[in-house]
């Protein structure tokens with residue numbers, strides 16, 4: 001995927017998706033949104049418990065900027081176009097080795113903004129851009145009981161490739177958890193499969 005560039009900014013009907021700059025304001029905004037959504041996010045995102053002060057969000061941003069400059073990952077900040085309000089993150093991770101050629105998504109939203117189709121719109125927007133650059137395959141993984149995330153994959157017509165059994169341990173749920181793995185192939189590759 002040598003020629004694939006993770007774009008710095010994308011737009012959809014309602015949203016602006018933008019790779020963040022490394023500023024204290026962005027770190028503060030990210031920390032505040034993370035902090036007020038702690039209960040909503042901690043069930044499915046174990047890293048939440050490690051984010052206890054704005055400095056942790058700043059370090060996340062440092063890493064995000066570095067990975068973006070290396071074209072390894074775009075942590076798109078999601079803003080409402082009409083208000084400029086920050087709603088959450090949709091990340092696109094590049095997997096480009098000798099044999100693996102795909103991009104995987106990870107995402108979360110402010111609790112008050114869930115169920116309005118925003119994440120489906122964000123993933124679709126990134127997807128359109130990546131397929132226009134001929135990325136062969138896109139992946140979403142989620143806990144089989146994470147219905148919000150599962151519905152995003154379903155609404156976007158991802159193919160459920162299988163279940164990764166006891167793929168991770170959830171401290172919060174005190175159990176080993178099964179994950180779905182979903183994929184969507186570039187239309188030209190899907191066609192070749194017949």
Ligand SMILES: CC(C)(COP(=O)(O)OP(=O)(O)OC[C@H]1O[C@@H](n2cnc3c(N)ncnc32)[C@H](O)[C@@H]1OP(=O)(O)O)[C@@H](O)C(=O)NCCC(=O)NCCS
Pocket residue numbers: 040041044045106107108109110113114115116117118119120121141142143146147148149151152155
């Ligand atoms: C996953 C997440 C980003 C989905 O965001 P969203 O804005 O609700 O997604 P969308 O509205 O675009 O689409 C999801 C669909 O699932 C539905 N949905 C959302 N939460 C749901 C839930 N808890 N249970 C069942 N359905 C749910 C939505 O209503 C929507 O369906 P609809 O269009 O038929 O109404 C959001 O729920 C979230 O931030 N969850 C916590 C973090 C997380 O789990 N991240 C993913 C880790 S893999």
